[in-house]
Amino acid sequence: xxxxxxxxxxxxxxxxxxxxxxxxxxxxxxxxxxxxxxxxxxxxxxxxxxxxxxxxxxxxxxxxxxxxxxxxxxxxxxxxxxxxxxxxxxxxxxxxxxxxxxxxxxxxxxxxxxxxxxxxxxxxxxxxxxxxxxxxxxxxxxxxxxxxxxxxxxxxxxxxxxxxxxxxxxxxxxxxxxxxxxxxxxxxxxxxxxxxxxxxxxxxxxxxxxxxxxxxxxxxxxxxxxxxxxx
Amino acid sequence: xxxxxxxxxxxxxxxxxxxxxxxxxxxxxxxxxxxxxxxxxxxxxxxxxxxxxxxxxxxxxxxxxxxxxxxxxxxxxxxxxxxxxxxxxxxxxxxxxxxxxxxxxxxxxxxxxxxxxxxxxxxxxxxxxxxxxxxxxxxxxxxxxxxxxxxxxxxxxxxxxxxxxxxxxxxxxxxxxxxxxxxxxxxxxxxxxxxxxxxxxxxxxxxxxxxxxxxxxxxxxxxxxxxxxxx
DNA sequence: TCTACGCTTTGACCGCGGTCAAAGCCGGCC
DNA sequence: GGCCGGCTTTGACCGCGGTCAAAGCGTAGA
Numbered sequence: 001x002x003x004x005x006x007x008x009x010x011x012x013x014x015x016x017x018x019x020x021x022x023x024x025x026x027x028x029x030x031x032x033x034x035x036x037x038x039x040x041x042x043x044x045x046x047x048x049x050x051x052x053x054x055x056x057x058x059x060x061x062x063x064x065x066x067x068x069x070x071x072x073x074x075x076x077x078x079x080x081x082x083x084x085x086x087x088x089x090x091x092x093x094x095x096x097x098x099x100x101x102x103x104x105x106x107x108x109x110x111x112x113x114x115x116x117x118x119x120x121x122x123x124x125x126x127x128x129x130x131x132x133x134x135x136x137x138x139x140x141x142x143x144x145x146x147x148x149x150x151x152x153x154x155x156x157x158x159x160x161x162x163x164x165x166x167x168x169x170x171x172x173x174x175x176x177x178x179x180x181x182x183x184x185x186x187x188x189x190x191x192x193x194x195x196x197x198x199x200x201x202x203x204x205x206x207x208x209x210x211x212x213x214x215x216x217x218x219x220x221x222x223x224x225x226x227x228x229x230x231x
Numbered sequence: 232x233x234x235x236x237x238x239x240x241x242x243x244x245x246x247x248x249x250x251x252x253x254x255x256x257x258x259x260x261x262x263x264x265x266x267x268x269x270x271x272x273x274x275x276x277x278x279x280x281x282x283x284x285x286x287x288x289x290x291x292x293x294x295x296x297x298x299x300x301x302x303x304x305x306x307x308x309x310x311x312x313x314x315x316x317x318x319x320x321x322x323x324x325x326x327x328x329x330x331x332x333x334x335x336x337x338x339x340x341x342x343x344x345x346x347x348x349x350x351x352x353x354x355x356x357x358x359x360x361x362x363x364x365x366x367x368x369x370x371x372x373x374x375x376x377x378x379x380x381x382x383x384x385x386x387x388x389x390x391x392x393x394x395x396x397x398x399x400x401x402x403x404x405x406x407x408x409x410x411x412x413x414x415x416x417x418x419x420x421x422x423x424x425x426x427x428x429x430x431x432x433x434x435x436x437x438x439x440x441x442x443x444x445x446x447x448x449x450x451x452x453x454x455x456x457x458x459x460x461x462x
Numbered sequence: 463t464c465t466a467c468g469c470t471t472t473g474a475c476c477g478c479g480g481t482c483a484a485a486g487c488c489g490g491c492c
Numbered sequence: 493g494g495c496c497g498g499c500t501t502t503g504a505c506c507g508c509g510g511t512c513a514a515a516g517c518g519t520a521g522a
Binding site: 089094140146 | 295297298299303304305307308318319320321325326348349352355356358359360362363365366367369370371372373374376377378379422423
Binding site: 414415416426427430431433434447 | 469470471472
């Protein structure tokens with residue numbers, strides 16, 4: 001049990017920010033961090049609360065949500081294993097972080113983590129690069145949210161999920177089967193639409209023969225060209 | 232003329248990234264940089280081109296636009312004086328950068344600038360903080376694009392612009408008059424709507440008495456409460 | 463001062479996607 | 493195995509905001 005709490009056997013040791021540290025440095029960071037498990041739906045941090053923690057996601061999927069005062073919500077980011085979570089250098093968190101599946105994290109108190117950052121230029125540079133990448137992604141999704149039709153949003157989302165499910169490689173030409181990590185409602189929250197429209201679009205793609213659905217989560221991309229087809 | 236090309240009298244010397252450098256370091260950076268003036272509508276960098284330059288905006292306003300293959304466009308970011316522009320650590324630029332007004336920049340070739348960043352931890356940290364702030368802003372705008380009504384988008388935008396025009400301070404309670412830096416078309420590109428809808432919303436706010444319009448650019452926020460009013 | 467061009471406003475119309483409602487499906491738990 | 497609750501699907505309807513079209517303005521340049 002204790003053994004699973006060290007960096008040595010950490011599943012994301014070589015892909016998270018920590019990859020920039022040698023074993024000695026990792027020891028020091030390890031002393032600072034603690035593991036935390038989140039159940040599905042559990043909230044890690046609320047928007048508006050003090051930004052007290054940050055860390056690396058080890059397993060599971062998290063969502064970052066923004067909301068209006070009257071309760072409308074939008075998922076503004078998803079975090080996957082090895083992703084960095086949190087907001088260094090901020091007083092308050094701007095977004096709520098919630099577990100979309102059971103998840104495990106390696107968390108650090110924000111202030112000492114910032115100090116580690118100062119002492120480890122390579123780690124800070126890696127974080128800068130990741131933050132730039134996240135910014136590019138957020139901006140690309142601004143285009144999608146504002147200008148794509150419901151059909152385009154859903155097909156784009158499915159293609160993205162398939163990319164991730166197949167290890168982010170160029171997808172093989174054949175059919176791809178995987179489980180969606182999100183419910184219909186969460187897909188709607190990501191895409192800026194309603195549950196009903198997401199469902200209708202999926203039904204349309206299914207009857208077109210581009211995909212097949214298996215239960216609430218399972219999906220097979222049958223024909224990528226058909227999926228992309230503008231009709 | 233030459234004199235205006237040095238950092239000593241730079242208008243954003245103390246508010247841009249350079250504020251983290253002492254005079255000596257600034258000299259070195261100065262040797263790397265060159266000034267460039269952009270006319271209204273001129274493009275600094277095209278999406279898809281190699282990411283070759285970055286720099287600081289000295290005066291004017293720039294827009295960052297994303298577009299779909301079939302030509303739909305969305306402004307995903309605006310840059311104001313002292314803002315950093317460009318994308319270090321990226322091979323290709325993801326977005327097109329265009330001058331919205333006449334603008335002046337201090338530009339650096341990307342590769343040597345990255346090396347300066349490596350040698351100046353404080354500047355790198357400042358850039359990290361700015362990038363986090365930009366990410367927060369982009370995500371907040373994702374909520375707005377996806378979930379706000381046309382009326383809410385326009386009033387929010389006007390309030391943002393008024394904040395900026397009055398020096399980002401808490402606005403005085405009285406009326407505020409200023410010039411919008413964007414055309415109706417650009418406002419529509421920012422808000423993810425059409426020119427016509429932007430115009431109709433402004434007309435509605437005018438007839439409600441919340442604002443007055445003077446020419447294409449001039450605007451007065453008369454009654455902030457009325458402006459915010461949900462009706 | 464007049465002209466011309468580009469931006470803005472206004473109007474009429476329509477379709478996409480949201481809303482409201484109800485039925486269906488599936489998985490978990492007793 | 494059966495029941496229950498939550499997620500999903502489907503249907504009917506409607507309104508917001510987009511589209512297409514034309515008229516108004518304002519500014520710049522001759």
